[in-house]
Amino acid sequence: MSHIATRTPSPLRRFWMRSQGTLLPVITFLLVLLLWEICVKVFAIPEFLLPAPSAIWLATTEQAGLVWGHTLATLRTVVLGYGLSILISLPLAFALTSSRIVANAVYPLLILTQSIPKVALAPILVIALGANELPRVIITFLVAFFPLVVAVTTGLLSVPGDLIELGRSYRATRLQQMVQIRMPYAIPFIFSGLKTAVALAVVGAVVGEFVTSDRGLGYLIQTSTAFFRMPLAFGAMLVLSLMGIVLFQIVAVAEKLLFPWSSQQQAD
Amino acid sequence: MTAITIDKATKVFSSRDGEEVVALSDVSLDIGENEFISLVGPSGCGKSTLLRLIGGLLPLNAGRILIDGTEVKGPQVKTGFVFQKATLLEWKTILENVLFPLKIMGTLDAKSKDKARELLALAGLDGFENKYPAELSGGMQQRAGICRALMHDPDILLMDEPFGALDALTREDMSIELLRIWREQPKTIVFVTHSIAEAVLLSDRVVVMSPRPGEVKQILDIPLPRPRSFAVQKDARFQEKVDEIRHLITGK
Ligand SMILES: Nc1ncnc2c1ncn2[C@@H]1O[C@H](COP(=O)(O)OP(=O)(O)O)[C@@H](O)[C@H]1O
Ligand SMILES: [Mg+2]
Numbered sequence: 222m223s224h225i226a227t228r229t230p231s232p233l234r235r236f237w238m239r240s241q242g243t244l245l246p247v248i249t250f251l252l253v254l255l256l257w258e259i260c261v262k263v264f265a266i267p268e269f270l271l272p273a274p275s276a277i278w279l280a281t282t283e284q285a286g287l288v289w290g291h292t293l294a295t296l297r298t299v300v301l302g303y304g305l306s307i308l309i310s311l312p313l314a315f316a317l318t319s320s321r322i323v324a325n326a327v328y329p330l331l332i333l334t335q336s337i338p339k340v341a342l343a344p345i346l347v348i349a350l351g352a353n354e355l356p357r358v359i360i361t362f363l364v365a366f367f368p369l370v371v372a373v374t375t376g377l378l379s380v381p382g383d384l385i386e387l388g389r390s391y392r393a394t395r396l397q398q399m400v401q402i403r404m405p406y407a408i409p410f411i412f413s414g415l416k417t418a419v420a421l422a423v424v425g426a427v428v429g430e431f432v433t434s435d436r437g438l439g440y441l442i443q444t445s446t447a448f449f450r451m452p453l454a455f456g457a458m459l460v461l462s463l464m465g466i467v468l469f470q471i472v473a474v475a476e477k478l479l480f481p482w483s484s485q486q487q488a489d
Numbered sequence: 490m491t492a493i494t495i496d497k498a499t500k501v502f503s504s505r506d507g508e509e510v511v512a513l514s515d516v517s518l519d520i521g522e523n524e525f526i527s528l529v530g531p532s533g534c535g536k537s538t539l540l541r542l543i544g545g546l547l548p549l550n551a552g553r554i555l556i557d558g559t560e561v562k563g564p565q566v567k568t569g570f571v572f573q574k575a576t577l578l579e580w581k582t583i584l585e586n587v588l589f590p591l592k593i594m595g596t597l598d599a600k601s602k603d604k605a606r607e608l609l610a611l612a613g614l615d616g617f618e619n620k621y622p623a624e625l626s627g628g629m630q631q632r633a634g635i636c637r638a639l640m641h642d643p644d645i646l647l648m649d650e651p652f653g654a655l656d657a658l659t660r661e662d663m664s665i666e667l668l669r670i671w672r673e674q675p676k677t678i679v680f681v682t683h684s685i686a687e688a689v690l691l692s693d694r695v696v697v698m699s700p701r702p703g704e705v706k707q708i709l710d711i712p713l714p715r716p717r718s719f720a721v722q723k724d725a726r727f728q729e730k731v732d733e734i735r736h737l738i739t740g741k
Contacts, residue, residue, distance in 0.1 A: 383576040389546055390570045391593040391641075392563070401593065405580045482580050482621050 272452040281456030287441075288453075292460055294436035295426050298354065299468070302361025303422040306369055307415070309362075314373035319399060324378060331371050339363040340425070343432040357429030357437075364425030365418035372414025376407030409483045412476040419472050423465040438464075492645060492677040493520040493543060497552035500538050500703075512538040514702035515552070522644075523675040527688035527695045530738060535703025536681040540647045543679060544568050556645065566594065569638035571648040575630035577622040577637075583609065584618040587636045594641065601640075608636040611670060628659035635667070645677045653683060660684075664691055665718060672716060685738075689730045690717060697737045707737055 230238070237244070254274045260266070261273040268276065281288055317331075318324050342363065346356040380403050388398045430439025438457045445454035476483055500513040513535040520526050528536045541547045542554055545564040554561045556568075569590075577586045587605040591597045609615055612632040622630055631651060638646060652660045664687055671678060682688050688695045692711050699706040711730055713721050721727055 381576075383572055383574060384578070386546060387570070387572070387576050388593065390544060390564050390568070391590045392566075393593045397593055401589075402578070405578065408580065480580065482623070 269449050269451050272455055276452040277455045277459065280450070280452035281460070284453060288438075288456065288460060291436060291438050291441045291457065292464065294440075295423075295430065295438045295461070296464065298357045298361055298426040298429065298437065299419075299422045299464070301358045302425060303365050303419055305358065305362045306365035306418060306422070310366055310370035310373060311411075314370050314377060315399065315404070317374055318377040318403065319395065324374070328374060328378065331367070331374060334367050335371060337367075339367070340428045343428055347433045352433045356433060357426060360429040360432075361422050361425035364428075365422040368421060369414045369418040372417070373407060373411050376410025376414075377403050379410070380406045408480050412472065412480070412483060415472050415476075416469055419468045420465055423461065423468065427461060492522040492524070492557060493518075493679070494555040494558075495519070495539075495543070495552075496555070498539070498542060498549055498554055499551040500535070500542060500547065501550045511702035513542070514704055516703065516705055517552075518696060518705060518708070520677060520679065521693075523677055525671060525678045525680065525691055525693050527680045527682055527692040528698060529682060529685060529688050529695060529734060530698030530703075530706070531700055533703075534698040534700035536698060537649050538703065539698075540649050540679060540681055543645070544570055544647050546570075566641065567643055568645045568647055569641065569643035571631075571635050571638045571646065571651045573650040573653045575622070575627070575634040577630055577633060579622055582619050582621060583614065583625070583633050586622065586633060587640055589637060590641045596641070605636070605640060608639055609633070611673070612636050612666065626659075628655050628663060631655060631663065632666070635670070639670070639674065643676065645679070648678065648680045650681050650683060652687070660687070661719065667691065668717060685731050685734045686722070689713075689727055689734070690719075690721060695730070695734060697734055709734065 257271075258273050258275060261271060272280075316323075317327050340360065343356065343360050346359055350356045350359065384402050384406065385398065388402050393401065426437070427439035427442075430437040431443060434440040438461045441457040442454045442461075445451070445457065495516055495518040498513055498516045499511070502510045502512055504510060516535075516539065528539060530536060538547065542549060543556075543561065545561045545568070556565060577583075578589065581589065584602070584605055587609060588597060588601055591601050606615070606618060609618060612635060614629060614632055614636070617625060617629065617633075622633070625633065631654070635651065638648075652663050655663065668691060680688070680691060689711055695709045695711060697706045697709065698704065709730060713724060713726060
């Protein structure tokens with residue numbers, strides 16, 4: 222049998238072995254779409270219950286300009302809220318962990334904030350901040366911020382004692398300890414937090430749009446369903462999912478490019 | 490001339506429930522310049538604590554430790570630490586890891602890289618400069634850790650069970666390699682080990698310690714000729730010393 226194992230595989234087979242990781246789920250997805258289409262046609266499911274993929278596609282592409290405009294509006298809210306959560310949580314986590322006592326005092330509270338249902342704040346914030354873009358950005362920010370700050374703080378606090386002692390043995394200053402040891406050690410934690418946060422930011426933006434908005438994919442879903450334009454509502458929902466996936470992948474690729482050792486470590 | 494003077498060193502830890510553990514009690518020991526000295530004894534007898542005290546990583550409760558006549562108050566440039574685990578920084582290449590002490594101490598210059606490469610070559614790691622620690626075997630990582638400790642030319646090398654995590658064969662190779670490095674770059678080495686044979690093979694003197702409270706039980710000279718290799722294990726005096734130390738530790 223061993224001569225079979227050593228034979229070089231054909232180019233087609235090699236292509237398959239290399240790309241089956243991505244090809245298989247794509248094929249599965251297409252099959253699901255096909256099955257969905259067939260079921261809707263065969264069982265004559267009414268459109269307001271479940272539109273066929275072809276109907277969704279048509280409705281969405283017919284209104285491509287409109288959908289695109291709403292997509293940009295949602296994207297803007299996501300980017301602003303997510304950006305704000307990064308800008309605030311990173312320095313905050315560094316500050317919290319630079320002192321043991323502060324860390325011990327605040328870290329348990331941070332963990333508790335995880336269980337606050339941030340989206341329930343949306344209507345309250347609209348009253349407080351007015352029916353403009355601000356409450357949507359704040360909701361997005363809140364939803365992304367807490368998991369992110371917890372992830373970064375956890376990373377900074379879980380540096381092994383050996384590494385801290387190593388730094389001490391060369392008389393590292395507090396700043397050197399933070400910049401040379403704690404921060405790089407926390408990179409895989411930070412990125413896992415960034416990935417969770419970006420997915421949540423999309424959810425936050427849509428919830429904000431549900432509560433108050435005249436633009437965005439959340440608004441589009443609401444107005445479409447109000448007029449029973451289910452294919453368009455489904456289309457908006459799928460565009461939203463796609464946005465979440467693309468943003469997640471951007472963060473994942475950034476990690477791979479900037480910190481190759483970090484994504485390797487997680488794979489182990 | 491004496492490199493390290495330990496004078497009635499006492500270290501007490503208080504545990505979380507308020508109980509006090511006397512890790513070291515009245516330990517006195519003189520270590521000569523460029524001497525290779527090993528600390529052996531059962532777990533918890535204070536070997537690591539003594540090493541950390543010499544390295545200035547812990548404060549004393551009583552007594553003094555002097556290095557070249559100056560009292561140790563904190564971590565010193567004169568000492569280099571090798572820990573049981575390689576404790577390499579995963580996000581730095583091997584070369585960057587070896588340069589790390591100089592970076593922290595702010596003494597990195599144009600020649601540092603060449604020196605780091607030389608050290609790595611001496612430890613059999615040439616060609617691995619740009620690899621990340623995760624790409625190296627445990628033995629290679631530990632060798633990189635030793636190179637890092639040598640990078641700033643410390644007069645004193647403090648090694649806490651540096652080969653403890655390695656398999657037996659790698660461990661033997663590493664100890665012979667350490668002797669070679671020590672011969673080429675003489676320095677005072679304080680070496681903590683669980684292996685009695687390793688202590689006898691490497692050391693000029695072996696310090697046997699006993700626990701609760703941590704104390705020096707006895708100090709033995711190892712009068713075996715240098716340079717040493719594994720052949721020395723066939724020497725009758727080698728076996729005699731191993732037996733003597735084992736008897737001191739276990740009472741058997
Ligand atoms: N940081 C610490 N806090 C409290 N107790 C400690 C600490 N470090 C060591 N000890 C205690 O001191 C004693 C000696 O420990 P150690 O020096 O690590 O022994 P060894 O290295 O010989 O095994 C042990 O009883 C240990 O539990
Ligand atoms: Mg120990």
